[in-house]
Amino acid sequence: MVCYRGGRLAAYPPTPNSTLSGSGSWGGAAPRALDMRGGCACGRVRYRLASTPVDTGWCHCRLCQKVAGAPALVFGTVPIGDFLIEQGAEQIGAISLVDHGVRQFARCCGTPLTIQVVHQPGRIDVTIASLDDPAAVPPGFHIWMASAIPWAEPGDDLPRFDDAGRDGPD
Numbered sequence: 001m002v003c004y005r006g007g008r009l010a011a012y013p014p015t016p017n018s019t020l021s022g023s024g025s026w027g028g029a030a031p032r033a034l035d036m037r038g039g040c041a042c043g044r045v046r047y048r049l050a051s052t053p054v055d056t057g058w059c060h061c062r063l064c065q066k067v068a069g070a071p072a073l074v075f076g077t078v079p080i081g082d083f084l085i086e087q088g089a090e091q092i093g094a095i096s097l098v099d100h101g102v103r104q105f106a107r108c109c110g111t112p113l114t115i116q117v118v119h120q121p122g123r124i125d126v127t128i129a130s131l132d133d134p135a136a137v138p139p140g141f142h143i144w145m146a147s148a149i150p151w152a153e154p155g156d157d158l159p160r161f162d163d164a165g166r167d168g169p170d
């Protein structure tokens with residue numbers, strides 16, 4: 001997950017023989033979570049993930065706070081081809097709050113759905129809480145802690161970064 005800048009960290013889940021780039025293919029006998037589904041709050045938009053999100057983390061940046069109306073959002077990354085809209089594509093809106101990133105949201109009910117950054121054209125970050133089973137993809141870190149709201153201090157021991165975190169091997 002990145003939020004407009006770097007921030008690629010360890011993969012989740014820690015699956016041996018997995019490859020994180022490009023196709024999202026998984027090697028060896030490692031299980032692959034197929035047909036992970038999600039959607040917007042009102043149900044008009046439905047999507048499917050063809051691979052398990054990686055690099056899942058909390059983002060405490062001000063833009064995520066504003067678009068969510070909440071202290072933070074959790075995003076996980078999948079190859080762009082693995083984010084599949086199954087219903088309600090006409091309901092999906094897009095907005096560029098910065099010149100190098102686009103957010104998708106459900107126009108029907110306002111649910112934040114994705115972020116895609118220009119410098120990572122092969123990948124898309126999906127809001128994990130919009131999954132039908134968000135518990136299946138726990139976050140592994142916090143970014144943009146510099147703008148975290150003091151009363152929303154994380155109660156976990158996950159790694160924290162004041163900015164977008166470590167740049168990845170892109």
Ligand SMILES: [Zn+2]
Nearest residue numbers: 040042108109
């Ligand atoms: Zn909706």
Ligand SMILES: [Zn+2]
Nearest residue numbers: 003059061064
């Ligand atoms: Zn953010």
